[in-house]
Structure formats: C-alpha cells, structure tokens
Amino acid sequence: EQLKQRRAAQSAAGFAIPLRALPEKTAFGCKVEVVPGWKRITATAEVKAVLGTRYEQFCTAAGLALEGLGKAALSPKLKLESGDKLWQRLSRAVRKRDANVAWGIDLGTLSLKALRLRLNEKGEVVADAVEQLVHEVPLNQAGVNVADVVGKTWQRLRAKYDLGDGKICVSFAGQSLLSRSFKLPPIDAKKIPELMKYETPQQIPVPIDQVAWDYHVFGVDDAANRYDREAALFAVRQTVLRDRLALLESVDVRPDVLQADSLAIYNLLAYEGHWPTTLNDAADEEEVTMALDIGVDSINTIIGHSQCVWTRTGGHGGNTFTKALVKELKLTHAEAERQKRQPFAVPAAHLIDQAMQPAFQSLLEEVHRTITYYGTQQRRRQVSRIILLGGGSRLHGLVEAMCLGR
Numbered sequence: 001e002q003l004k005q006r007r008a009a010q011s012a013a014g015f016a017i018p019l020r021a022l023p024e025k026t027a028f029g030c031k032v033e034v035v036p037g038w039k040r041i042t043a044t045a046e047v048k049a050v051l052g053t054r055y056e057q058f059c060t061a062a063g064l065a066l067e068g069l070g071k072a073a074l075s076p077k078l079k080l081e082s083g084d085k086l087w088q089r090l091s092r093a094v095r096k097r098d099a100n101v102a103w104g105i106d107l108g109t110l111s112l113k114a115l116r117l118r119l120n121e122k123g124e125v126v127a128d129a130v131e132q133l134v135h136e137v138p139l140n141q142a143g144v145n146v147a148d149v150v151g152k153t154w155q156r157l158r159a160k161y162d163l164g165d166g167k168i169c170v171s172f173a174g175q176s177l178l179s180r181s182f183k184l185p186p187i188d189a190k191k192i193p194e195l196m197k198y199e200t201p202q203q204i205p206v207p208i209d210q211v212a213w214d215y216h217v218f219g220v221d222d223a224a225n226r227y228d229r230e231a232a233l234f235a236v237r238q239t240v241l242r243d244r245l246a247l248l249e250s251v252d253v254r255p256d257v258l259q260a261d262s263l264a265i266y267n268l269l270a271y272e273g274h275w276p277t278t279l280n281d282a283a284d285e286e287e288v289t290m291a292l293d294i295g296v297d298s299i300n301t302i303i304g305h306s307q308c309v310w311t312r313t314g315g316h317g318g319n320t321f322t323k324a325l326v327k328e329l330k331l332t333h334a335e336a337e338r339q340k341r342q343p344f345a346v347p348a349a350h351l352i353d354q355a356m357q358p359a360f361q362s363l364l365e366e367v368h369r370t371i372t373y374y375g376t377q378q379r380r381r382q383v384s385r386i387i388l389l390g391g392g393s394r395l396h397g398l399v400e401a402m403c404l405g406r
Contacts, residue, residue, distance in 0.1 A: 027364070027405025028371065028386060034399060035059065035291075035389040040272055041117065043127045050130045056389040058130065059293070060171055061104035061115035063264030066271055067257050068102025068167035069117055071125065073270040074263055074309065076214035076234040080241055086249070097256060101166025106261065109139045109296040110391075112153045116166065133157055140297060151251040167256040172244045174262030174293075174300040175313035178204055178235040181377075184217065186227050192217060196231070204235045211235040218307045230308050236260070262300040262311045265293050265389070274387060275304040290371070290383045294318060294392025299366075303374055305381060310374060316363045318392040321356050328355035343396045353397060360401040367402075 026032050035056045043051065051058065067075050080086065106113040116129035133156050135149050157163070180203040187195065196215050201208045213235035219228065241258065248255055269275060275289040293300035297317045303310040318340075325336035329351060340356075343349045371383050388399065 026386075026403040028367065028383070028402070030384050030386060032386045032388070032399065032402045034393050035269075035274075035387050038062070038127075038268075038272060041125050041127050047127045047130045050132075054394075056393050057132070057391050058106070058113055058115050059268050059389045060106040060261045060264045061113045062117070062127070063104065063266070063268035063271075064106065064169035064171055064257065064259060065102040065104030065115055065117040066125070066267050067259060067264065068104070068169040069100070069119060069125065071271055072267040074216050074232070074266055075259075076216060076263070078212045078214060078234065078236050078241065078258070078260075080212060080238055080245070084238075084242070086242060086245055089249070097167045098165060099167070102256075103163055103166055103168050104264070105168065105170045105255075106264075107150070107171055109135075111135060112150075112157065114157060114161075116161070118166070129161060131157060131160065138296075147247055147250045150247060154251045154253065163253075168253065169257035169259065170244070170248060170253070170255045171259060171261040171264060172236070172240060173298075173313075174260045174311065175298055176236050176240040177260040177262060177311060177313075178206065178211070179309070179311045180204070180233045181230055181308050181310055182233075184229045184231050189217075192231075196233070199231075200233060200235070203233050206235070206237065210237055210239075212238055212241060216309075228307070232309050234260075234263070260311075262293065262302050262313065263309075265291055265300065266302050266304055266309055266311075269302075269387070270304070275306070287384045288378075288381045289385045289387060290374075291387045291389060292367070292393075293390040294388065294395070294398075295390050296392075299392075300390075301370055303383065308378065310377070312370060314366060314370075316359070316366055318395065320363075321359050321395060324359040325352065325355050340395065356397065357406075360397065361406070364401060364405060 024031060037055045041062060063072070066072050100119040102117050104115045104117065111132055111134045114129075114131045115127060117125050117127055120126050133153050135153050137144050137149055139146050139149060182199075182203065184192070184195070200213055204211060204213065213233065215231050215233045218230050218232070244258060245255075269289070269291055274291075275287070288303060288305045291302045293302070295317050296319055298313050299316055301312040301314070322333065322336045322340055325331055325340060326333060329336070331339065339346050339352055343352050346352065375382055386402065388402070392398070
C-alpha cells in the first residue's frame with residue numbers, strides 16, 4: 001500500500017512519500033532538509049503555478065536578482081580592469097535601468113532559469129515572472145557551439161519577455177571562484193583596504209594581476225568587536241570573466257551584475273533568514289548552516305553564519321548518478337537520465353537504487369570530509385544544519401541517504 005502511495009505521489013522529478021519517518025538527528029549529527037519555499041519573497045499566482053515545489057531550482061536566479069535590487073548581504077565587485085576593451089564596450093552599452101526591477105539569470109549546463117523580482121510600493125520583494133528554458137543540447141556536450149546554443153535559448157526568452165525593463169544579473173560557475181576567510185587584526189576600519197592589498201597576494205594562489213578580487217568584512221567597527229572580526233576574500237581569474245562576458249556580448253546581452261552562483265545562493269539564504277547576518281550574544285552556540293547546491297557537474301558548498309562565509313565546489317553532481325546507471329544497468333545516457341528522474345515509472349526500481357548506492361556513498365563521504373575540514377578551520381563552530389537545493393536535490397533517495405547515512 002505504501003508503494004502504491006509512492007507511485008501516486010511521485011512528481012515528474014521523482015519526489016515521493018518516504019517509507020519511514022526520517023530522523024531529526026542524522027548521520028551527520030544535524031538536521032537535513034530540502035530548502036523550503038521562500039518566505040520574504042512574495043510570488044504572484046502565475047509564478048507560484050510555475051514554481052510549484054521547484055523553489056530549490058531557482059535559488060541562484062533569486063539571489064542574483066536580489067543583488068540587482070540592492071538586497072544582497074554580499075556583493076563583491078568582481079570586474080575586469082577598467083582599461084579592458086570588452087569591459088569598456090559593455091559599460092557603455094549598459095543604459096540606466098530601473099533599479100526597482102531585476103532579472104536573475106542562472107545560465108546552467110542544461111537550461112537557462114530566469115526570475116524577475118521587483119520592489120512594490122511598500123518596498124517588498126515580489127517575484128512576478130519566471131521561466132526555465134532547456135537548451136537544445138547540453139552545453140557540456142562534446143563539440144557543441146556554446147554561443148549558438150545559448151543564443152537560441154536567449155531568443156526564446158526574449159520572445160516572451162522584455163528584458164530591458166530592469167537590471168540583468170547573470171551567474172558564472174562557482175567552481176571558478178576563489179574564496180578565503182581569515183580573522184582580521186584589531187585595526188581601524190580605515191586601514192583595512194591597505195591591509196587587504198597586502199593580504200590578497202598571500203591568500204590567493206594566482207598572480208594578483210591575473211585576477212579580479214574584492215572582499216567583505218563581517219562585524220561592526222567598534223572597540224568591543226575589533227578582536228572578533230573576520231574578512232572574506234573573493235577572487236576570480238580575469239579570463240573567466242572575459243569568457244563569460246564575451247559569450248553574453250555574442251548574444252547581445254549587457255549584464256549589470258556578473259556574480260558567482262555560490263554567492264547568489266548565500267545572498268538568497270541570508271535574505272530568507274536561513275543564517276543570521278549579524279552577531280548574536282551567544283556566538284559560540286550560533287547555528288551554522290551548510291547549503292549543498294547540487295548541479296549537473298558539481299556541487300556548490302556554502303557554509304555560513306553571522307561572522308563568516310566559506311565556499312567550496314567539487315564533484316558528485318547529478319551526472320555522477322547518471323553515469324552510475326549507464327555503467328551498472330548498461331543504459332544509454334538518455335535512458336539513464338529518464339530513469340533517474342522517474343524511478344517509479346520503470347519496472348524494477350530496486351535496480352536503480354542498487355546501481356546508485358556507490359555514488360550515494362561517495363557523496364556522503366565527500367560531505368563528511370568537507371564538514372571535518374571546515375571544523376578544523378572554524379574551531380569554535382560546527383555545522384548544525386544542512387540544506388539541499390539545486391535541481392539535483394530532487395534525486396530520489398538523496399534525502400534518505402543524507403539522513404540515514406546509506
């Protein structure tokens with residue numbers, strides 16, 4: 001009877017009723033959950049109808065749009081040098097756009113996800129347009145002309161919406177972002193910029209003239225808190241920014257914001273209150289949240305609390321599980337992808353579970369290593385909550401594996 005209920009309740013992406021209640025204390029020693037719907041962002045009826053239970057897939061787009069509206073907790077300015085010709089062309093082309101409207105464009109491997117946010121008369125953030133457009137072919141497929149495929153996807157988006165009605169905020173892959181967090185000495189805030197010019201070459205393992213970098217200081221500048229302030233340093237190779245901007249220019253897109261998807265996720269979760277942005281009185285007991293954004297090729301790990309943000313990007317994306325099915329069940333890639341997304345539409349669902357167990361185990365071990373490493377860097381704090389998001393978080397059996405450790 002329970003299996004019949006699972007079949008009846010499953011969605012196109014494979015969600016189903018768990019056969020057993022999941023424990024509050026999991027294999028990681030903390031609560032594990034899929035990111036719930038947004039609380040502070042009000043969605044119109046049309047947007048709710050599209051999102052349904054898919055809020056976790058549009059977190060990056062929402063975080064990007066929040067930065068466009070000036071609602072971001074972190075907004076490092078990662079730009080090309082002012083003398084770069086490509087940057088000059090794009091800067092001249094970007095006209096003054098409505099500051100109360102912003103498009104978040106999550107340009108992924110399989111699809112483009114777009115979300116429009118606007119500020120209403122009361123200053124509330126409202127989502128009034130959303131779209132997900134699947135590329136004709138995946139961008140990571142061998143021999144694909146990325147500019148041509150992205151251009152066609154943008155044409156489909158432009159045919160439906162006027163993208164010139166607000167700021168355009170586009171993502172680049174978090175795996176390109178270099179980030180470091182470290183404690184600041186007790187110096188006056190006016191001296192921090194000079195300190196960071198000295199500290200950046202020591203923290204970033206890339207020649208400083210090859211990267212665009214910026215920083216964020218957590219905490220307030222007063223005598224009581226100067227001994228407990230941390231800085232987060234962010235850097236990206238200029239070649240990464242140049243390639244992304246050149247791709248956007250080739251499809252006639254002039255972005256106002258270009259930001260790492262991992263930082264966009266941090267901004268959304270901070271805005272939604274999933275981790276505090278100000279220090280409380282019991283900092284040692286403060287909840288530390290770990291967000292796992294499971295994409296196609298990799299996982300963005302973002303760990304945050306009031307005094308720090310820590311990011312890391314690694315393997316074990318959705319393709320890891322597809323490849324496991326291809327190998328163990330002798331399927332084509334298309335067949336494996338279909339069975340992965342709809343496990344209860346196939347005759348022998350237990351074979352899919354068996355084939356994916358090694359991939360689940362590898363993922364769990366990687367998460368354990370990440371939590372352990374973070375604990376060595378932040379000795380006073382341990383992860384107390386894990387949030388799953390991204391399209392891969394809908395993978396059948398993932399939440400159970402994260403909770404039960406198998």
